[in-house]
Amino acid sequence: MADFTEDQIIRYSRHIVLPQVGGKGQKKIRESKVLLIGAGGLGSPAGYYLAAAGVGRLGIVDQDEVDLSNLQRQILHRTADIGRPKTHSARDRIIELNPDVEVVPYQTSLTSDNVMEIIEDYDLVVNGCDNFPTRYLLNDACVLADKTIVDGSIFVFEGQATVFKPHVGPCYRCLYPEPPPPGMVPSCQEAGVLGVLPGIIGSIQAMEALKLILEIGEPLIGRLLLYDALATEFRILKIRRDPDCPVCGDNPTITELIDYEEFCGLRPARC
Amino acid sequence: MAVKVKIPTPLQRLTNKQSQVEAEGFTVGEVLADLERNFPGFKERLYDEKGELRRFINIFLNEEDVRFLEGLNTTVKDGDEISIIPAVAGGSL
Numbered sequence A: 001m002a003d004f005t006e007d008q009i010i011r012y013s014r015h016i017v018l019p020q021v022g023g024k025g026q027k028k029i030r031e032s033k034v035l036l037i038g039a040g041g042l043g044s045p046a047g048y049y050l051a052a053a054g055v056g057r058l059g060i061v062d063q064d065e066v067d068l069s070n071l072q073r074q075i076l077h078r079t080a081d082i083g084r085p086k087t088h089s090a091r092d093r094i095i096e097l098n099p100d101v102e103v104v105p106y107q108t109s110l111t112s113d114n115v116m117e118i119i120e121d122y123d124l125v126v127n128g129c130d131n132f133p134t135r136y137l138l139n140d141a142c143v144l145a146d147k148t149i150v151d152g153s154i155f156v157f158e159g160q161a162t163v164f165k166p167h168v169g170p171c172y173r174c175l176y177p178e179p180p181p182p183g184m185v186p187s188c189q190e191a192g193v194l195g196v197l198p199g200i201i202g203s204i205q206a207m208e209a210l211k212l213i214l215e216i217g218e219p220l221i222g223r224l225l226l227y228d229a230l231a232t233e234f235r236i237l238k239i240r241r242d243p244d245c246p247v248c249g250d251n252p253t254i255t256e257l258i259d260y261e262e263f264c265g266l267r268p269a270r271c
Numbered sequence B: 001m002a003v004k005v006k007i008p009t010p011l012q013r014l015t016n017k018q019s020q021v022e023a024e025g026f027t028v029g030e031v032l033a034d035l036e037r038n039f040p041g042f043k044e045r046l047y048d049e050k051g052e053l054r055r056f057i058n059i060f061l062n063e064e065d066v067r068f069l070e071g072l073n074t075t076v077k078d079g080d081e082i083s084i085i086p087a088v089a090g091g092s093l
């Protein structure tokens, strides 16, 4: 069956038995190339599940090293990994789980200079980054390169997820044309986060990524999923492409990457 | 008209930590003005100096973004739900 080994057929048997997946779907998963932005709170569960599912290539962009305070939620890293580059410990954990996956670490921040080259090799981008400059940079790059972003974000007890498919649904700028001024929105570092929350949102991102790869179901394109952990409430809001959007609108004014630190009124931030 | 307003975490310090409050008005703008009366501080967080909604905050009436309805002039009815959804960046940290 589709040149899977016997072990692989067993490994993926719970997928293959699904009529919506089958051997054909598992082959699609194996041929897929997914880029994770961040091996942190969202990237950990998303990357771990995508690796378990048998994604062919997983790129991981992260410039940070594992810190003790990460381990409360970033499940790709262990106590023994403290001080190591996150891309390395993430790669080790993924290979241990599933040696079929090709892991490509990018121990760097995403910049206007490297983003186009990095995303070029991937079908899909799973965004788990934690700062506005990178969100806008990635958004614009993915609109220009026609790459779909599976987006997630978290704040304290609330999470959001959506899928930005260029020109089919809205992009991040359609939703938020401008970032908040620095200091207006506190970061997770200042505000704290219950560690399970990124686990839930990152798992939703992995599910959406697999649906897109398999071309099944209704992806979260044009819909914003909100999760309120304290109320245990999921809601869905409609989001629309803005014809006046500066990057994906009918008459775009942003046709190449700009200076995102300046756009967000910030000094270089870390993702 | 009595409307439910969903308050996002970053603004819950204005509502004594409540994630949902009631407010009155015939339009979205009036409901937000009523919110400001009961919980001072919202106006400054939601509007810029020109009195326009800030671009990093979206207001939804039920499941629709009011930018694609009639903005702040969109009429509301009893039992409607307004959500304030600011941009958040948290993920990897």
Ligand SMILES: [Zn+2]
Pocket: A170, A171, A172, A173, A174, A175, A241, A242, A245, A246, A247, A248, A249
């Ligand atoms: Zn757009």
